[in-house]
Amino acid sequence: MNNRMRTALCLLGAALCVFWAFGAALCFGRYPITVNALLAGDAMTVRTFTVLRLPRAVMALAGGFGLGVAGFVYQTVFRNPLASPDIIGVSSGASVGAAFSILFVSSGAVGTTACAFVGGLLAVFLSLGLAAAAPGRSKTNLVLAGIAVHALAQTALMLLKLTADPEKELASIEYWIMGSLAGVTKSRVLFPVPVVFVCCAVIFALHRHALLLSVDEEEARLLGVPVGRMRFVLLTLATLTVAAVVSVTGLISFVGLLAPHCARLLAGHNRRSACLLSGLLGSVLLLTADTLAKTVASTELPVSIFTSLLGVPFLLYLIIKQGREVH
Template identity: 60%
Template sequence: MASPTRKSDALCLAGAALLAALAIFSLFCGRYPLSPAGLLAGDEMQWRVFWTLRVSRTVVGVVGGFALGAAGFVYQTVFRNPLASPDVIGVSSGASAGAAAGILFLSGAAAVTASAFAGALAAVGLALGLSALDRSGRHGTVVLAGIAVHALAQTVLMCLKLTADPERELASIEYWIMGSLNGISGYSIGGSLALCAVCLAVLFLLHRQILLLAAEEGEARMLGVEVGRLRLAVLLAATLAVACVVSLSGLISFVGLLAPHGARLLTRRNDRPTMLLGGLLGGVLLVGADILARSVAATELPVSIFTSLLGAPFLLYLIVRGRRHP
């Protein structure tokens, strides 16, 4: 019988192989036909579409899904809550308000991306700042602060919608909120992906400390862990990674919830390989959903439609399972 470590390693290799296969398929999937033969023949238009649109879109799908899955693992571990997700401290709602402001008052996709990122950072900073006012170090304070920030950001978003042009601006805001990798190009993703990679590297370097945060706070302090500062640092890194993804793709539902749970169900553990597998499954979910979004209908659909079709039943399953096994 294979040891748990070997089983986890095998699952990670299988997840990486599946993600690589989907990424390759994603490069050639879309309304404009690409083929290996055309690329090898040096077709200029095919190469332009390949490098400018398909590669950047696939890279954002892989890295973005990985970040959402890994961040979801961190949130569920730190909060010791199986229903925790990257939205828990208001990052998604803050990004939505920022994107809406960008659509209304700025021009260009890059400006909307920057505005969404700024909104996410503002929400994170406000939530962490409010939680820092509580000197007890309880992790529940961050959740309550996130709920308050989410409500505030939703109020701002509703006010912005009321001032939007119903035919153009309001439709753009609603489409952004539904989430899509359509329109991503290689000219605007470099900074966000670089910061996302740095945040992910920090999270994996701190994986042991993250697992210690899952223990009781008294036990963690006995092991020399500065619980309050470490929790804030870990949450900030995870949320920054999510903010980078959300600023590029819009809101992607349920990936941060589904991927880490799927990894734990497969490995039956809560360790670094499980965190890695959660990231790989997040990439598989996002890239797979993006392939379906541009394949199943004549017009491209929002990615969150497909992630929600998986996520909503799974969320109900977790709730029912929690009641049966309190």
Template identity: 60%
Template sequence: MTGAAFAASLAVGRYPIDWMQLATDGMDRKVFFTLRLPRTCMAMLAGFALGVAGSVYQAVFQNPLAAPDIIGVSSGASVGAAGAILLFGGGVVLTALMAFAGGMAAVLTVLALAGFARRQGITGIVLAGIAVNALTQALLMLLKLTADPEKQLAAIEFWTMGSFADVTLTKLLGVLPLTMAGLAGLFVLHRQILLLGLGEDEARMLGVSVKSMRRAVLLLATLVTGAVVSVTGLISFIGLLAPHIARLLMHSSRFSSTILAGVTGSVLLLCADILARSIGSSEIPVSIITSLLGAPFLFWLMCRKGDWE
């Protein structure tokens, strides 16, 4: 399935490629290696990363609706990107860097506030996440209010809807090390993640340092998410849907379902990107497609007698 989606993504585009002349035609080769291949690889990487991160968030928070929004990754990245567009003209590299920095800063703030909260553990982190989300949303609205409606505001809104249109090989290679490092860390800690999913008391009885391990896992998941969205913009529902689909397919909550969640996320995002650039006269932001796919699926889950697992 992943291979078919990858091949379809390479084949679909506004500029038709003659595969028989790819080695000899300079324009075909340029379109393929400069635009089509990096875009497809980025969509596959982003889907895998968001699927794995979503599965980890859901396990750590023991909440089937957990997603990057719950601890401020998305809203922090939005503020960073909006600040880059408004204050520095929206250079591609700078926007990506500030979006990544904004997401990480929001999560670090959440973890710091949770450390001072009376209610420790998951509840404290969630409450701190709500507070930081409210603050970052207020900052984002303030930045939008001061933006030029014709150029800057449109750029901010477009970034928050997500797109692979501007992906290049340079951007892909820029986020690949961070994304792979975060994924590698999550795979190394897979046993601890499973134990955290059992609950704090059970994990502590089995020898897990719950507080420090939860912070480490959340930072790694945020690193993965922040690195991806810094290039693609915000992409909704993939981190929420992919883990559910993986568990439905495997009927298991083992870490292998987390890997399957990553593969599922890749397939979903590749298919969404194919639709985004093929169903209209102009390209549609990919989050519109993922939301249209995700909302009915969530409604279907709601109708399964409350069985989210």
């Protein structure tokens, strides 16, 4: 089987899995939905479907796709298999923004979403500014800047937690950090889904440049790629995608790490089709995790529990594999 056929079969299989996972997300939950009841026009079924299930499933679909594509970009640009969407502080910044909103602005969905989005972007711009101010043009500058911003954001988050009411505000902050799609409504989907769609479309259009950034910088420059500018554009697009998703869902662990690796293992290359496959696998992962989060227990669980159950063993596998390759 040639490489093109293998990739086509992988994309077809992933698309079918997305279709199945999306259908399961619509049907399963505390109030099961059947096609017959929906077609019959049962009032409770129709309301549950349109108000709760459909926006939530669309958010999981778009969010997983965006996290998968963003993770693919980070790993390609940094040439680091352990790179993930929070490598330059976007997740930590979003957490600080959400906590600030809960404490001082509004604990409502709109206020928390807006502040989390702004917090994620501020963290990223701070990381990019620190990396630009550092001497040299090493790609490790941005990684180190991201680690510094992450530490700073975690310190700010701890200070905000200390000022929170333990019974109300602290619980809201902790629940947001754990990640959940339970609060997703139709109005909250209108912002992140278009952002994810536009940013991912531009990333796909620029994928050739992203691929060239994965080789030596001097070679990329000889091939006519403006390395610094293109790296900034691609990382900004990926970060906008992640910020738009986590500002609504809270922190979602490991999707941006796991999906790109699985895509490369299945496709056997790093081209545009592998990036698309990474997005599809991210959607499958988040849709499946969200379905499990609302069905396996009497109370709804944070979705990151299930993404972490898959992601942690895979991360350990990557660390062990890298250690063996070094030796």
